[in-house]
Amino acid sequence: MKYVFILTLLVVAAAGGMMGTAVVIRWNDNMTETPKIVPGERVFKMPQGVVPRGGDLVIRKEQREIAAKQPNPIKASEASVTIGRERFQIFCVPCHGPEAKGGTTGPVATKFIPTPDLTNADLQKQRTDGYWHSYIVAGGAVMPAYAEALSSEEAWHLVNFLRSVARK
Numbered sequence: 001m002k003y004v005f006i007l008t009l010l011v012v013a014a015a016g017g018m019m020g021t022a023v024v025i026r027w028n029d030n031m032t033e034t035p036k037i038v039p040g041e042r043v044f045k046m047p048q049g050v051v052p053r054g055g056d057l058v059i060r061k062e063q064r065e066i067a068a069k070q071p072n073p074i075k076a077s078e079a080s081v082t083i084g085r086e087r088f089q090i091f092c093v094p095c096h097g098p099e100a101k102g103g104t105t106g107p108v109a110t111k112f113i114p115t116p117d118l119t120n121a122d123l124q125k126q127r128t129d130g131y132w133h134s135y136i137v138a139g140g141a142v143m144p145a146y147a148e149a150l151s152s153e154e155a156w157h158l159v160n161f162l163r164s165v166a167r168k
């Protein structure tokens with residue numbers, strides 16, 4: 001009789017344990033919280049042999065030296081600078097300020113990290129068009145990447161605009 005009692009106890013304990021395990025697994029493995037990638041969070045490496053349609057391959061920011069060597073394919077015409085200025089007002093002014101002078105001239109920069117003065121002649125000389133294009137497309141240390149919001153072409157227009165505001 002005693003053994004039957006112990007056996008029953010064991011069966012009950014085992015059933016309880018299994019139910020507990022099921023609860024723990026479902027708790028940790030919540031299907032409503034699957035891994036997700038937020039737009040702009042990562043730049044994916046293209047699988048080998050893939051050709052992008054209507055765009056340029058995004059070179060990751062870790063390979064900035066390669067990207068910096070890319071020549072600017074778009075002439076810095078007035079039309080290009082105008083497109084660049086328009087995009088700058090939409091995407092960049094909050095952090096870089098209306099005249100790209102940086103510091104805390106942008107409303108977001110007062111609460112975020114003050115940005116560098118992009119009109120600075122020394123910085124302008126130091127950076128290639130490709131470097132800045134890469135900075136816009138792939139992002140910087142803190143600056144977000146714009147590969148999903150702007151086409152590669154628009155990023156070149158932005159570079160042309162930034163060159164136009166360089167302090168002499």
Ligand code: HEC
Pocket residue numbers: 087088091092093094095096108112113114115116118123127132135136139140141142143144146158162
């Ligand atoms: C969320 C704020 C933010 C926005 C929006 C932003 N930037 Fe920046 N940017 C920064 C910060 C901060 C830096 C300083 C470097 C760093 O920390 O990444 C920077 C640096 C730069 C640089 C200098 C890189 C160098 O060292 O030569 C360029 C060029 C630039 N940004 C262009 C742009 C353009 C063009 C846009 C709009 C498409 C833009 N940024 C939007 C925050 C921003």
